[in-house]
Amino acid sequence: MEEKLQLKSQVCFPIYSLSREIINRYRPFLDELDITYPQYLVLMVLWENEVQTVNQIGEKLNLDSGTLTPLLKRLEAKELIHRCRRRSDERVVEITLTEKASSLKSKAVLVPEKVVNDIGLTSEDLEDLKRIVTKILNKTKNLP
Amino acid sequence: MEEKLQLKSQVCFPIYSLSREIINRYRPFLDELDITYPQYLVLMVLWENEVQTVNQIGEKLNLDSGTLTPLLKRLEAKELIHRCRRRSDERVVEITLTEKASSLKSKAVLVPEKVVNDIGLTSEDLEDLKRIVTKILNKTKNLP
DNA sequence: CACAATTATATTGCGCACAATTTTATTTTC
DNA sequence: GAAAATAAAATTGTGCGCAATATAATTGTG
Numbered sequence: 535m536e537e538k539l540q541l542k543s544q545v546c547f548p549i550y551s552l553s554r555e556i557i558n559r560y561r562p563f564l565d566e567l568d569i570t571y572p573q574y575l576v577l578m579v580l581w582e583n584e585v586q587t588v589n590q591i592g593e594k595l596n597l598d599s600g601t602l603t604p605l606l607k608r609l610e611a612k613e614l615i616h617r618c619r620r621r622s623d624e625r626v627v628e629i630t631l632t633e634k635a636s637s638l639k640s641k642a643v644l645v646p647e648k649v650v651n652d653i654g655l656t657s658e659d660l661e662d663l664k665r666i667v668t669k670i671l672n673k674t675k676n677l678p
Numbered sequence: 679m680e681e682k683l684q685l686k687s688q689v690c691f692p693i694y695s696l697s698r699e700i701i702n703r704y705r706p707f708l709d710e711l712d713i714t715y716p717q718y719l720v721l722m723v724l725w726e727n728e729v730q731t732v733n734q735i736g737e738k739l740n741l742d743s744g745t746l747t748p749l750l751k752r753l754e755a756k757e758l759i760h761r762c763r764r765r766s767d768e769r770v771v772e773i774t775l776t777e778k779a780s781s782l783k784s785k786a787v788l789v790p791e792k793v794v795n796d797i798g799l800t801s802e803d804l805e806d807l808k809r810i811v812t813k814i815l816n817k818t819k820n821l822p
Numbered sequence: 823c824a825c826a827a828t829t830a831t832a833t834t835g836c837g838c839a840c841a842a843t844t845t846t847a848t849t850t851t852c
Numbered sequence: 853g854a855a856a857a858t859a860a861a862a863t864t865g866t867g868c869g870c871a872a873t874a875t876a877a878t879t880g881t882g
Contacts, residue, residue, distance in 0.1 A: 544790060545804060546700045547719065548811040551740060553697035554839075555818050556690045561840095572868060575691065588831065596695060599831050601869050608867080625830040625877045646688060654817055660689060662810045667692040670807065673798055674699050698869075705870095716838060732861065743861050745839050752837080769847045769860040 559652055563645045567638060573609055574642065576602070577631075580615065581639050585630050587620075614638070703796055707789045711782060717753055718786065720746070724759070724775050725783050731764075732771050758782070 557571045564574055572595075579594050580586060592602055606629060609615045614635040620626040650660065701715045708718055716739075723738050724730060736746055750773060753759045758779040764770040794804065 544722075545794060545799070545807070546697070546704065546715075546790075548808060548815060549693060549697045549700060550715075550719075552811050552815055553690070553693045554740065555815065556693060558840090559818070560690065570867065571690075571694075575694075578688075589829095596698065597868095598870070600833080600871075603832055605868075619831095623830085623878070627831065646690075650689060653814070653821065655689070655814065659810065659814055659817075662806075663689070663814065664692060666803065666806045666810060667696050670797070670799065670803055671692060671696055671699065673803075674703070677797065702870085714837065733859095741838090742840070744841075744863080745837095747862055749838070763861095767848070767860085771861065 556649065556653075559649050560645065563648050567641060567645075568612065569609075569614075572597075572601075572605060573614075574645075576605060576609065577614065577635060577638070577642065580629065580631050580635070581642075584636075585628055588627050588629065591629065700793065700797075703793050704789065707792050711785060711789075712756065713753075713758075716741075716745075716749060717758075718789075720749065720753065721758065721775075721779060721782070721786065724773065724779070725786075728780075729772055729774050732773065735773065 560571050560574070564571060567574075569577065575595055576591060579591050588599060588602055588606065592598055606615065606617060610617050613632055615632060616630045618628050618630070620628050704715050704718070708715060711718075713721065719739055720735060723735050732743060732746055732750065736742055750759065750761060754761050757776055759776060760774045762772050762774070764772050
């Protein structure tokens with residue numbers, strides 16, 4: 535019993551730790567852009583496709599409206615996005631990037647590389663990590 | 679530029695997603711014990727060693743008093759721990775497990791296995807994941 | 823066309839995380 | 853031994869994450 539309950543034997547604790555650790559490493563670089571990590575994720579989704587609904591963003595990030603609505607309002611307050619209800623269906627809120635956000639992209643693109651260098655990750659580490667994590671994430675996608 | 683900013687090319691997003699996904703998979707089992715995942719982590723630290731200071735717990739989980747103080751108060755309210763200032767140094771708060779918490783251990787020990795089965799992880803997946811994640815976490819430990 | 827069912831977002835409430843500051847206790851230094 | 857420095861928790865404030873519920877618009881059905 536003892537052995538199974540040790541932190542080092544756990545599945546989730548190392549992943550939970552690493553997730554927080556990497557986000558903390560992102561922080562100083564994202565501070566310069568005056569955005570948080572989850573805000574950065576939302577902008578990345580929008581940089582790939584400049585107009586998207588709240589739902590579409592949520593599906594890509596696995597976040598619901600309880601998380602996204604206030605986050606998007608903060609991005610709007612920073613003048614990085616516009617929120618506008620769709621004319622043809624007023625239930626839908628369409629999110630569009632502002633000029634300010636578009637011009638942030640060139641700085642944002644440099645951040646991940648800085649973090650990787652900061653931590654000293656090799657491309658082999660990255661490939662190994664991404665391979666196994668993605669494999670497991672795919673397993674969970676077909677579950678209830 | 680486009681390529682580097684795609685979610686699938688990111689280091690952190692898959693880890694951040696997987697961390698949340700696994701914690702969500704823990705939830706139904708931990709709900710039965712009436713505790714959250716971070717509370718479960720704190721209890722695990724204490725099951726390994728029944729008396730510890732707030733600082734000692736924080737070092738093992740990489741959490742500060744801003745997170746731990748309210749969390750510990752909630753565990754105290756659930757009567758799973760006692761919080762008591764050390765006689766010889768009143769700055770220190772010592773956390774001890776209650777009988778109730780000790781008897782929870784036999785149920786708690788079964789949870790990780792249930793989650794692993796739930797997701798359908800093989801022992802090979804687990805080994806691969808733990809090896810690479812721990813390797814990267816160790817790299818970060820020697821950084822500023 | 824009314825009315826029930828569905829859909830999209832918003833709101834509320836709770837529990838983390840984490841930075842910054844404060845409080846209280848102890849140790850160090852003069 | 854008093855003042856300064858250090859140390860341990862607590863507090864405050866902000867921003868997620870997520871469950872549960874509410875609101876409002878649209879669609880489906882008789």
